[in-house]
Amino acid sequence: MKNYLTEQIKEDFLASLKLLISYPSVLNENENGTPFGQAIQDVLEKTLEICQGLGFKTYLDPKGYYGYAEIGQGKELLAVLCHLDVVPSGDEADWKTPPFEAIVKDGYIFGRGVQDDKGPSMAALYAVKALLDSGVVFQKRVRFIFGTDEETLWRCMGRYNELEETATLGFAPDSSFPLTYAEKGLLQVKLHGPGSDFLQLEAGEAFNVVPAKASYQGAFLEKVIAGLRAAGFDYEETADEVTVLGVPKHAKDAAQGVNAIVRLAKVLQLLAPHPALSFIADAVGEDATGSRLFGPILDEPSGSLSFNIAGLTITPERSEIRIDLRIPVLADKEDLVRILSKKAADYQLTYEEFDYLAPLYVPKDSELVSTLMGIYQEKTGDTSPAMSSGGATFARTMPNCVAFGALFPGAEQTEHQANERAKLDDLYKAMDIYAETIRRLAGE
Numbered sequence: 344m345k346n347y348l349t350e351q352i353k354e355d356f357l358a359s360l361k362l363l364i365s366y367p368s369v370l371n372e373n374e375n376g377t378p379f380g381q382a383i384q385d386v387l388e389k390t391l392e393i394c395q396g397l398g399f400k401t402y403l404d405p406k407g408y409y410g411y412a413e414i415g416q417g418k419e420l421l422a423v424l425c426h427l428d429v430v431p432s433g434d435e436a437d438w439k440t441p442p443f444e445a446i447v448k449d450g451y452i453f454g455r456g457v458q459d460d461k462g463p464s465m466a467a468l469y470a471v472k473a474l475l476d477s478g479v480v481f482q483k484r485v486r487f488i489f490g491t492d493e494e495t496l497w498r499c500m501g502r503y504n505e506l507e508e509t510a511t512l513g514f515a516p517d518s519s520f521p522l523t524y525a526e527k528g529l530l531q532v533k534l535h536g537p538g539s540d541f542l543q544l545e546a547g548e549a550f551n552v553v554p555a556k557a558s559y560q561g562a563f564l565e566k567v568i569a570g571l572r573a574a575g576f577d578y579e580e581t582a583d584e585v586t587v588l589g590v591p592k593h594a595k596d597a598a599q600g601v602n603a604i605v606r607l608a609k610v611l612q613l614l615a616p617h618p619a620l621s622f623i624a625d626a627v628g629e630d631a632t633g634s635r636l637f638g639p640i641l642d643e644p645s646g647s648l649s650f651n652i653a654g655l656t657i658t659p660e661r662s663e664i665r666i667d668l669r670i671p672v673l674a675d676k677e678d679l680v681r682i683l684s685k686k687a688a689d690y691q692l693t694y695e696e697f698d699y700l701a702p703l704y705v706p707k708d709s710e711l712v713s714t715l716m717g718i719y720q721e722k723t724g725d726t727s728p729a730m731s732s733g734g735a736t737f738a739r740t741m742p743n744c745v746a747f748g749a750l751f752p753g754a755e756q757t758e759h760q761a762n763e764r765a766k767l768d769d770l771y772k773a774m775d776i777y778a779e780t781i782r783r784l785a786g787e
């Protein structure tokens with residue numbers, strides 16, 4: 344297989360990536376009339392300007408939700424699904440280099456977004472530039488779609504899909520190599536119930552985290568501590584509070600965590616009965632695959648259901664349980680919702696769907712997956728199998744799209760962390776794979 348990259352391409356890629364990193368494109372809703380913040384608007388416009396310079400036709404959504412850059416002709420559309428927003432830097436004291444200034448050192452590039460997702464996006468873009476320089480002609484249109492709200496609510500792709508053309512096929516360079524062909528359905532739910540005069544609780548963080556702490560203050564303090572001790576659960580105590588200690592995990596791996604809210608509920612419901620506690624302790628229990636509720640839910644492409652009790656609120660007026668479910672790609676979501684709602688009703692709880700992302704599933708023996716896997720294997724010699732994931736990429740926003748790269752197996756995953764970094768050689772290797780991929784999928 345040919346390598347289309349030149350030193351000039353690599354240099355130009357690096358210059359553009361450095362420029363994009365310099366925009367702190369963190370969500371800042373409605374700033375200066377933009378939907379997601381001035382820096383996000385600016386980096387979107389700058390990216391389209393770069394694309395224009397490379398020969399693409401570009402389009403900027405007048406409201407600033409997304410933009411795209413297109414090249415080639417033909418009826419079919421190959422989409423490359425990118426995003427330009429980044430998560431906040433976190434505590435800058437934890438960084439050895441300024442997060443929004445790309446620094447190249449010891450073969451690595453440092454800066455917020457070099458892995459997620461500005462680095463991979465630019466690698467795919469300059470892969471096309473390399474093809475153009477080599478005289479490759481496109482028989483499909485290749486469209487880079489630049490989202491701006493990936494780290495939060497995906498409102499960019501929501502609007503794109505309302506207004507714009509959907510892809511014939513495509514990939515999101517926003518995950519790991521070799522390739523993700525299945526991403527579970529992602530359902531976030533709230534169960535609403537009665538309040539309590541004698542029990543006040545507020546526990547949990549985001550939907551996507553297994554809660555590592557759940558605290559109790561109140562009249563049953565001594566008995567709760569005795570109950571936790573008898574059950575062998577970890578906790579820490581102060582004069583007026585006890586905190587159950589769990590093991591935090593991403594909700595997609597809930598079964599590998601220990602849920603502090605569930606443990607507190609198991610002990611507390613014996614002392615201070617409440618429907619929300621009973622639901623958590625009895626209907627769900629500590630099994631984070633949801634099997635007590637649904638029976639075993641799993642399939643070959645994507646594995647087991649994940650069921651994470653993410654949050655619990657009890658006030659005098661109301662109670663609320665927040666749940667994150669990762670649903671195997673072949674499972675019937677409506678069926679699960681029916682069972683969950685019915686069980687909740689037994690505990691005086693009413694079901695509310697908070698958010699839902701449909702699953703991604705492109706079978707392993709599909710032409711898209713076998714082509715991409717073949718290219719990856721030939722370019723790297725690595726025979727790691729295609730993957731399924733409980734995580735979410737833009738690949739699931741369109742039919743016949745998969746997540747493809749750009750992190751290599753064994754490479755350090757530093758996205759969303761301090762000192763986010765990417766090995767330059769890995770980015771060039773990804774670019775080489777993307778060039779061959781786009782040539783094969785859309786070239787003559």
Ligand SMILES: [Zn+2]
Nearest residue numbers: 459460493517
């Ligand atoms: Zn990303």
